[in-house]
Amino acid sequence: MTEINFTFSLEFTVRDYECDLQGVVNNANYQHYLEHARHEFLVSRGISFARLHEEGIDLIVSKVEIDYKFPLRSRDRFAVKLRVEREGNVRLLFIQEITRIPDEKLVARARVTGVATRKGKPVSPANIIEQLGLK
Amino acid sequence: MTEINFTFSLEFTVRDYECDLQGVVNNANYQHYLEHARHEFLVSRGISFARLHEEGIDLIVSKVEIDYKFPLRSRDRFAVKLRVEREGNVRLLFIQEITRIPDEKLVARARVTGVATRKGKPVSPANIIEQLGLK
Amino acid sequence: MTEINFTFSLEFTVRDYECDLQGVVNNANYQHYLEHARHEFLVSRGISFARLHEEGIDLIVSKVEIDYKFPLRSRDRFAVKLRVEREGNVRLLFIQEITRIPDEKLVARARVTGVATRKGKPVSPANIIEQLGLK
Amino acid sequence: MTEINFTFSLEFTVRDYECDLQGVVNNANYQHYLEHARHEFLVSRGISFARLHEEGIDLIVSKVEIDYKFPLRSRDRFAVKLRVEREGNVRLLFIQEITRIPDEKLVARARVTGVATRKGKPVSPANIIEQLGLK
Numbered sequence: 442m443t444e445i446n447f448t449f450s451l452e453f454t455v456r457d458y459e460c461d462l463q464g465v466v467n468n469a470n471y472q473h474y475l476e477h478a479r480h481e482f483l484v485s486r487g488i489s490f491a492r493l494h495e496e497g498i499d500l501i502v503s504k505v506e507i508d509y510k511f512p513l514r515s516r517d518r519f520a521v522k523l524r525v526e527r528e529g530n531v532r533l534l535f536i537q538e539i540t541r542i543p544d545e546k547l548v549a550r551a552r553v554t555g556v557a558t559r560k561g562k563p564v565s566p567a568n569i570i571e572q573l574g575l576k
Numbered sequence: 577m578t579e580i581n582f583t584f585s586l587e588f589t590v591r592d593y594e595c596d597l598q599g600v601v602n603n604a605n606y607q608h609y610l611e612h613a614r615h616e617f618l619v620s621r622g623i624s625f626a627r628l629h630e631e632g633i634d635l636i637v638s639k640v641e642i643d644y645k646f647p648l649r650s651r652d653r654f655a656v657k658l659r660v661e662r663e664g665n666v667r668l669l670f671i672q673e674i675t676r677i678p679d680e681k682l683v684a685r686a687r688v689t690g691v692a693t694r695k696g697k698p699v700s701p702a703n704i705i706e707q708l709g710l711k
Numbered sequence: 712m713t714e715i716n717f718t719f720s721l722e723f724t725v726r727d728y729e730c731d732l733q734g735v736v737n738n739a740n741y742q743h744y745l746e747h748a749r750h751e752f753l754v755s756r757g758i759s760f761a762r763l764h765e766e767g768i769d770l771i772v773s774k775v776e777i778d779y780k781f782p783l784r785s786r787d788r789f790a791v792k793l794r795v796e797r798e799g800n801v802r803l804l805f806i807q808e809i810t811r812i813p814d815e816k817l818v819a820r821a822r823v824t825g826v827a828t829r830k831g832k833p834v835s836p837a838n839i840i841e842q843l844g845l846k
Numbered sequence: 847m848t849e850i851n852f853t854f855s856l857e858f859t860v861r862d863y864e865c866d867l868q869g870v871v872n873n874a875n876y877q878h879y880l881e882h883a884r885h886e887f888l889v890s891r892g893i894s895f896a897r898l899h900e901e902g903i904d905l906i907v908s909k910v911e912i913d914y915k916f917p918l919r920s921r922d923r924f925a926v927k928l929r930v931e932r933e934g935n936v937r938l939l940f941i942q943e944i945t946r947i948p949d950e951k952l953v954a955r956a957r958v959t960g961v962a963t964r965k966g967k968p969v970s971p972a973n974i975i976e977q978l979g980l981k
Binding site: 727728730731732734737739785 | 862863865866867869872874920
């Protein structure tokens with residue numbers, strides 16, 4: 442398997458309330474972790490959801506694929522890594538990985554497709570692509 | 577103990593993702609149940625958060641007190657009951673109770689204080705009080 | 712597109728706390744809805760997570776794919792439909808759809824792969840397959 | 847007002863998914879923040895929920911009182927501070943405060959009562975009290 446060249450990484454610790462009856466992090470919470478890492482990444486590149494929203498642009502997720510490899514448990518530390526690619530003219534593809542710290546055990550792999558919309562219609566995210574250096 | 581005269585009741589079923597490591601509903605989720613019952617109650621009385629927000633009025637919670645009496649478990653059915661009272665000129669007090677169905681076992685008691693605000697400042701919720709028949 | 716023959720459907724109403732800053736249901740919450748519908752379906756077929764767990768069997772999700780088509784908003788009513796298929800010897804594939812009520816607007820499509828495990832290792836879910844009539 | 851002498855503090859950042867329709871952190875999420883700070887505090891004093899559970903002891907919350915003073919918004923940094931006191935023979939009282947960083951704006955005050963239980967019955971948390979230096 443080819444190594445993916447991630448460009449951003451964020452560290453977390455599992456909080457007890459994120460675990461469910463089975464003693465592991467509930468599946469939906471991984472989506473929270475993935476989202477938080479994407480938002481922090483965009484902010485780190487100067488992309489503000491609030492400012493985009495004022496300009497009438499909303500960034501939304503159109504597709505999520507997650508492979509769950511190994512469950513996180515209470516108090517585990519982990520990293521959410523990502524890289525972003527263009528997909529056609531209107532989509533951004535986020536390739537994300539969650540790994541446990543410090544042993545780098547693979548926890549989950551995800552592919553998340555984002556679309557820029559204006560009044561619910563897809564628009565070219567040209568400025569965003571430029572700010573992300575994807576030209 | 578005096579019986580409380582509740583004026584609204586809403587039924588729920590515990591969903592597995594609402595339970596935590598200890599096999600019971602996580603404490604914070606009771607606040608979700610209480611909130612959802614309050615919102616459904618207000619809507620049933622013709623009070624719309626969206627319309628109030630457009631008029632510049634936000635209803636916010638200023639205080640929550642919850643006594644946890646007995647934990648809910650996966651798939652338990654339960655009712656959230658409430659009555660509302662005026663507290664001075666600007667506050668509404670929601671008295672709420674959660675009971676398991678069908679045995680009426682007391683799960684939690686709550687007192688939730690709400691305030692109407694305009695631009696972050698408390699205002700008299702006169703229209704709301706009228707719609708709720710609290711005059 | 713071929714019509715899918717769903718065998719189970721569960722109705723929900725969006726609760727305000729499930730919506731986020733953008734005024735729509737947060738993406739992760741759709742996974743909660745999908746999970747709750749799967750669990751209710753399994754229970755309706757006599758399959759108890761608790762009993763399986765006592766027998767040393769855990770049903771876990773190994774893969775989730777969700778296509779988000781149209782966002783749900785505060786107080787929307789919706790249905791989560793599903794059908795289940797065998798995928799090889801150890802996997803169950805849940806095909807799920809979320810549609811708004813009453814206009815049947817498509818909200819999301821999902822494919823969720825489940826695996827039965829004993830001590831973290833995949834095992835044949837033979838009994839489950841039989842109970843689900845998938846033989 | 848007397849200054850409270852807090853003995854533990856934990857820093858957080860608001861994640862977007864924790865905010866709701868009104869653009870502020872949903873009330874129930876403050877309870878998550880408060881809980882996470884308490885658990886991290888107990889762990890920092892060598893008290894493990896898992897080990898207690900194996901010994902048949904569960905620490906549960908019997909009462910929560912929260913005064914909401916000022917709402918947190920997307921990406922705000924904040925601290926959750928606490929101190930713990932004995933309350934009679936079987937209760938622990940956690941006095942907690944949430945303040946925004948860096949301006950120390952008061953966000954919320956909370957009093958959370960915890961009880962040690964064995965098979966659902968309150969027991970003296972003697973060992974815990976000793977470990978917390980509350981003798």
